[in-house]
Amino acid sequence: MDEKLPKILYIDDEEWNLTAFRFMFRDEFEVMTAADTDTAENILNEHLDIDVVISDQRMPDETGVQFFERMHHRLTTTERIILTGYSDIDAVIGAINRAGVYFYLRKPWQEEEVRLVLRNAIDSVRMHRTLIRSEETLRMIEENVNDVITRTDLNGRYLYLSPAIGRVCGYAPEEVEGRAISEFLHPDDVKQRIEAQFETRQTKQAQTIVYRFRHKHGHYVWMEANVQAVWKNDEIITDVITVSRDITERKIAEQKIEFLAYHDALTELPNRLLARDRMHQAIANAERQKTKLALLFLDLDNFKTVNDSLGHAVGDLLLKAVAGRLKECVRDSDTLSRQGGDEFLIIMTELESAEVVAPVLDKIHDHIQRSFEIEGNELTTSVSIGVAIYPDNGRDFDTLLKKADTAMYRAKEQGRNTYRFFDAKMNVDAVEHLNFRNGLRRALDRDEFVLHYQPQIDLLSGNLIGAEALIRWQHPELGLVAPGRFISVAEDSGLIVPIGEWVIREACRQAASWPKAGGRQVGVAVNLSAVQFKRGSLEKTVMRALDESGLHPALLELELTESILIRDTEEVLATVRRLKALGVKLSIDDFGTGYSSLSYLKRFSVDKLKIDQTFIRDMATDPEDEVIVRTIIQMAQSLDLRTIAEGVETEQMLSHLKLFHCDEVQGFHIAKPMPAENFVSFIGTD
Numbered sequence: 001m002d003e004k005l006p007k008i009l010y011i012d013d014e015e016w017n018l019t020a021f022r023f024m025f026r027d028e029f030e031v032m033t034a035a036d037t038d039t040a041e042n043i044l045n046e047h048l049d050i051d052v053v054i055s056d057q058r059m060p061d062e063t064g065v066q067f068f069e070r071m072h073h074r075l076t077t078t079e080r081i082i083l084t085g086y087s088d089i090d091a092v093i094g095a096i097n098r099a100g101v102y103f104y105l106r107k108p109w110q111e112e113e114v115r116l117v118l119r120n121a122i123d124s125v126r127m128h129r130t131l132i133r134s135e136e137t138l139r140m141i142e143e144n145v146n147d148v149i150t151r152t153d154l155n156g157r158y159l160y161l162s163p164a165i166g167r168v169c170g171y172a173p174e175e176v177e178g179r180a181i182s183e184f185l186h187p188d189d190v191k192q193r194i195e196a197q198f199e200t201r202q203t204k205q206a207q208t209i210v211y212r213f214r215h216k217h218g219h220y221v222w223m224e225a226n227v228q229a230v231w232k233n234d235e236i237i238t239d240v241i242t243v244s245r246d247i248t249e250r251k252i253a254e255q256k257i258e259f260l261a262y263h264d265a266l267t268e269l270p271n272r273l274l275a276r277d278r279m280h281q282a283i284a285n286a287e288r289q290k291t292k293l294a295l296l297f298l299d300l301d302n303f304k305t306v307n308d309s310l311g312h313a314v315g316d317l318l319l320k321a322v323a324g325r326l327k328e329c330v331r332d333s334d335t336l337s338r339q340g341g342d343e344f345l346i347i348m349t350e351l352e353s354a355e356v357v358a359p360v361l362d363k364i365h366d367h368i369q370r371s372f373e374i375e376g377n378e379l380t381t382s383v384s385i386g387v388a389i390y391p392d393n394g395r396d397f398d399t400l401l402k403k404a405d406t407a408m409y410r411a412k413e414q415g416r417n418t419y420r421f422f423d424a425k426m427n428v429d430a431v432e433h434l435n436f437r438n439g440l441r442r443a444l445d446r447d448e449f450v451l452h453y454q455p456q457i458d459l460l461s462g463n464l465i466g467a468e469a470l471i472r473w474q475h476p477e478l479g480l481v482a483p484g485r486f487i488s489v490a491e492d493s494g495l496i497v498p499i500g501e502w503v504i505r506e507a508c509r510q511a512a513s514w515p516k517a518g519g520r521q522v523g524v525a526v527n528l529s530a531v532q533f534k535r536g537s538l539e540k541t542v543m544r545a546l547d548e549s550g551l552h553p554a555l556l557e558l559e560l561t562e563s564i565l566i567r568d569t570e571e572v573l574a575t576v577r578r579l580k581a582l583g584v585k586l587s588i589d590d591f592g593t594g595y596s597s598l599s600y601l602k603r604f605s606v607d608k609l610k611i612d613q614t615f616i617r618d619m620a621t622d623p624e625d626e627v628i629v630r631t632i633i634q635m636a637q638s639l640d641l642r643t644i645a646e647g648v649e650t651e652q653m654l655s656h657l658k659l660f661h662c663d664e665v666q667g668f669h670i671a672k673p674m675p676a677e678n679f680v681s682f683i684g685t686d
Helices: 015-025 037-046 064-070 086-095 111-133 135-144 164-169 187-203 248-262 272-289 303-310 312-327 354-369 397-413 428-445 487-493 496-513 530-535 538-549 570-581 598-604 613-618 623-638 651-659 676-685
Strands: 007-011 030-034 052-056 079-084 101-106 148-152 158-161 207-214 220-232 236-246 292-301 335-340 343-351 372-374 377-379 382-390 419-421 449-458 464-475 479-481 523-527 556-561 585-591 608-611 642-645
Touching: 007 015, 007 037, 015 030, 015 111, 030 037, 037 052, 052 064, 052 111, 064 079, 079 111, 101 111, 148 164, 164 207, 164 220, 187 207, 187 220, 187 236, 220 248, 248 272, 272 292, 272 335, 272 343, 272 382, 272 397, 292 312, 292 354, 292 397, 303 312, 303 377, 312 335, 312 343, 312 354, 312 372, 312 377, 312 613, 343 354, 354 382, 354 419, 382 397, 397 419, 428 464, 428 487, 428 496, 449 496, 449 676, 464 496, 464 676, 487 496, 496 523, 496 530, 496 538, 496 556, 523 585, 538 556, 538 570, 570 585, 570 598, 608 613, 608 623, 613 623, 613 651, 623 642, 623 651
Parallel strands: 007 030, 007 052, 052 079, 079 101, 382 419, 464 523, 523 556, 556 585, 585 608, 608 642
Antiparallel strands: 148 158, 148 236, 207 220, 220 236, 292 343, 292 382, 335 343, 372 377, 449 464, 464 479
16 A cells, blocks of 8 residues: 655645645645635644645735644644745744744745755654654654653653763763753753643643753753653653754754844944944933944945955955954944945944044054955055034934934045044035936936946857946046946936936947947846836837837846835736837846745746846855855746846856856956947957
8 A cells, every 4th residue: 555645734825836836746745735824724624634734924814923823732743834035034033932833944945945844844743643642652763863852750850861862962861860950951941941841731732842951062952842741540740751852053043044134244243223223222321321422434445446456255355354453443332333335333332522532533544554465465445434423413323324424425525544523514415415416417418328338148158148238427527437326316316217218228229239330239138227117118218219229129138126026016017018018038136135036027927037146256155155046046947037147256156157057147257347339349259
């Protein structure tokens, strides 16, 4: 007789996911699916032998965690797994004990990872059922699994420990038998273990706890356990059985996730979110103690030159080195934070007066001006600093941050490598914003914008197949201005719409002219702003650009951000469909950095995924980034989508991408962005 297949219940409100799950695991499990939790509850009531329930966290009627909490009494011998996105991770981690969740998986899920977790969960639940049924089977399991099984008396002394205690915690069973649990559990966890024992006596149901057990070498091992009283004749409790599994790796992963939520991944300094929280606390303390505090806004001078000339990898190493020197300049009670890019914040607390800040500023300049040895390069940089004082310049974080930022720009204006305290006369930030806004209006009329092109190649053939069009502003006074300095102003003012229209028309015109100029015909990719997508008559602009230039629609690729698509409104869907009807290609820019959903890839019929350079940059040294890149490529292949990797700067990156079967690449290793006339020559030499 064939072995009975394990039973899996999968809950998800997206029909496509349900269908995919049934198809992928139809040969290995008896798969039941539910599109809502009411249906899932009915299935659980009808089928009492379901091994594993796996649920999406985001359900329309209640979350997956809430459903598991509500059904906890029904799922005592069923393992629970949650599927969750990045944005839900804190809620899931916080509720993992209450809901008895066995494991959580990040979306989009990967077939092999789900298969492995399901197999482990099935093994676990069947072991637990066997334990309840038979003491004889319990003995057999004890000898062969890594779950630690213990028996304690009602005074909390160990009567028996399975051999797994040696593999997990380093002790021979006889070293622990006869001793109290309080000798081995973390002091903070003893109370909950006692409470679990009391609760199982009262309810006659197993209790789940998470605790720390001291390893023989002195460190603590995180354990998740089921605590169950053993009854004699259903009247007298003889002892307590605890089945514990080592969850240290999971705990470390959770702690890493929590750390990354509040710290910068590159420098491991507090990030914007944590800096804001620290500032709120500092302001409250300063108000209570009647002291001052200083907010320092730091921006490295000419950092872009390092990035452009030596690449982002060297730039990142320089940022880490700068962070290290800044730490040497502040007290332990101060907060040093990286805001992103080459910007840092320092919060100095408990100041008697603002005068004590100046020596710290001088120390920072002295430390940063010394040369840095990075990858065989001797690099020098400097820093411009703006300072705002509480309560003199403001009484809340946002006001102080704005004024420190304004003072920093004044320092840059006055020669860089200096610092300025905010004063009432400063209005540089508003003036520059206004000047840029007015300048952008004039730039359109005076044809001051130009396009540079970064080549894109096919990895299989090595042939040039296209280029990404990148805007630059040929400012009459500032020279060539990168988009990072003016795009946000353009978006705030609405000027991004006419600027974006110019980019599309000019890119189409130049792409159509390449064969006539001695090159050959290749495609061109254009970035679309979310503001441009929302406010502009995009399809009319594209149609006009194609008609005027004569460029074949299939040669124009429009790069959309995930933020555009996850709105998932009918208006967005209609616009995308009209663009597709024109025959142009659609790609998702910076894929993987936002809320990456299989549903919108299918719903919006995109053609290509552009893997963000943050994953590409570290994939050779960071296993997590390597897995992300490989997973995106495999997922794209399964959906018949092409993939392109941006930010490819080394041969090692290129080799990895070839191994993963990425379709296309672009980056400094191939070629830097270049003016249109240079790109025509580049085509000719390809």
